[in-house]
Amino acid sequence: MKLTKLFTGAAVALGLATGLSTAAMAMDKTKVGFVYVGPVGDGGWTYEHNKGRLAVEAEFGDKVETVFVESVPEGPDAERVMTQMALQGADLIFTTSFGYMDPTINVAKKFPKVKFEHATGYKQAENVSVYSARFYEGRAVQGTIAGHMTKSNIIGYIGSYPIPEVIRGINSAYIHAQKVNPDVEFKIIWAYTWFDPAKEADAAKVLIEQGADVILQHTDSTAPQAAAQAAGNVITFGQASDMSEYGPMPRVSSIIDDWAPYYIARTQAVMDGTWTSVNTWDGIGAGMVGIGEISDAVPADVKATALALKDALADGSYHAFTGPLKKQDGSDWLAEGETADDGTLAGMNFYVEGLEGDIPQ
Amino acid sequence: MDLSAINPVLLIASLMVAATPILLAAIGELVVEKAGVLNLGVEGMMIVGAIAGFAITVESGSPFLGFIAAAIAGALLSLLFVVLTQVAQANQVASGLALTLFGLGLSALMGQGYVGIKPPATPKLEIPLLSDIPVLGPILFNHDLVLYLGIALTAAVWAALKYTRMGLILRAVGENHDAAHALGYKVIRIRIMAIMFGGACAGLGGAYISLIRVPQWTEGMTAGVGWIALALVVFASWKPWRALLGAYLFGGVTVIQLNLQAAGVAIPVEYLAMSPYLITIIVLVILSADKSSAPAALGRNFHASR
Secondary structure (H helix, E strand, O other), rough: OOOHHHHHHHHHHHHHOOOHHHHHHOOEEEEEEEEOOOOOOOOOHHHHHHHHHHHHHHHHHHHHHEEEEEOOOOOHHHHHHHHHHHHOOOOEEEEEHHHHHHHHHHHHHHHHOOOEEEEOOOEEEEOOOEEOHHHHHHHHHHHHHHHHOOOOOOOEEEOOOOOOOHHHHHHHHHHHHHHHHOOOOEEEEOOOOOOOHHHHHEEEHHHHOOOOOOOEOOOOHHHHHHHHHOOOOOEEEEEOOOHHHHHOOHHHHHEOOOHHHHHHHHHHHHHHHOOEEEEEEEEEOOOOOOOOOOOOOOOOOHHHHHHHHHHHHOOHHHHHOOOOEEEEOOOOOEEOOOOOOOOHOOOOOOOEEEOOOOOOO | OOOOHHHHHHEEEEEEEHHHHHHHHHHHHHHHOOOOOOOOOOHHHHHEEEEEEEEHHHHHOOOHHHHHHHHHHHHHHHHHHHHHHHHHHHHHHHHHHHHHHHHHHHHHHHHHHHHOOOOOOEEEEOOHHHOOOOOOHHHHEEHHHHHHHHHHHHHHHHHHHOOOOHHHHHHHHOOOOOHHHOOOHHHHHHHHHHHHHHHHHHHHHHHHHHHHHOOOOOOOOOOOOHHHHHHHHHOOOOOHHHHHHHHHHHHHHHHHHHHHHHHOOOOOOHHHHHHHHHHHHHHHHHOOOOOOOOOOOOOOOOOOOO
């Protein structure tokens, strides 16, 4: 049964427009699957994706059925989970972590009738879309606040893995912190995990011990916030989720991922049979990246500067990577007034001038 | 590179904190294994202890009650393992793995209302005068009570196993349960006590993570500490002081690699990140020359009629 379904699926996808295959299935509920890298209760990345899933359910009610698997390791296991979902009749599968990129492509080849959406990746296929948010725009805002707020001029940064998305965030935060505070210095720790509260807390503690009074993070839990709170005079930012429970101090603002509109739109597209493979990369302007309320711990003038930057990023009058900018080794990157193109940003593997240390290769 | 940014005193103080959950869980498992039982459910008991301790602390406002609740929760969960292996004679390895999976799920369920809540701070035991001594003060006299409890427990387990009649009986049960049975000792009963002790210790270790090391609840927050504790028992050749040494070594390397990264040391980060495991393996190989002490009946079920 499943095998025949598979073969028909392959034949249909080869011969006909994608629209017809979905129309054939329109009788059933549309089944939408989600593969999560962390637990839905992480308070950060996965928590927000799951909010998007719940929004899909709320929007379509009985017309959809959603399934999800949480804490799926990035590796062969992910492929197994996706295959399982596809075999169980999912029409659309969102795979929500960078490390699922190759597994998604592999599984998508086996199930041409199923639509896949991979978050933060760059490999597309006929039935694989990629989508991501321009988090670096939010990090520009954070960097501005961080540069103003630091008294020790040392800003700690907890990175997850040295992939373009994380490096982009570090560069963006550094450029804008440095703009308002030329003496600022970044200390970077690579945690090699997206989610390990104990390790993230340890990393935050180490950075604080080494003099950092602002902690930025690109990992998913709220452990750094807790560590900052214990230290007293350290500020942090919510990552992926608002993390407002740590406001007004140590969490003074946040970058929020809002996936709900995208998930709803893509599910609708599958229902209508209009789904095509796209590459979506939206930022503050489109609402995919939100800036959480800037708390009263931040002085009013700093807050105004940050909000002005946010508005400029939103309406497109300012690009977070605008020249003159040099690479870490001193070579020229962007000339005066020039802005970075998406291709360079998507594959960014270098630090900008002024950042210390090497990117692990 | 700026090594001067690393403060060795703070480094040692924080490695002790990082080592304590591993140590607590390992000491408990050491006793269990000395009694001849292999309980692979440490991770599950830890995470249930973490949420139970967290929930009770939040509800009651008292970290002290929280830690007691965590120990009780760990022990209660271990009763499931008791029923499976000691009563129903199920396979210990499979039962232990099941216990971990069950614990992870149960804790996620129990913790649903506790995401994003901050627990009351656990007070530090600041001994006047002593904690003001430079260098030694912050390292030795400026911690929470549970950290000292971990060290005290190591000493107590060591002394009990080595010098007391109770310890001798426990070891006898672990070495040869048939002989112990023939001598009239209640093998099953002794093993049940040991398993519950192990569960209580694992629960304490879990609560240490959710109340002191991270102070918050997130699903899956023990992130493999239970497995490290299990490995540590073998690494320590079932000797309590070596477990302490191993826990500090592991906690130390973990903290040091983060410190080196923040100080910008030019060693590739991958080596730093794998160093705790690498060093554990190296020491394991060195210590494996000592073949003295794996309990002979480890992992074997006992039934009186056989």
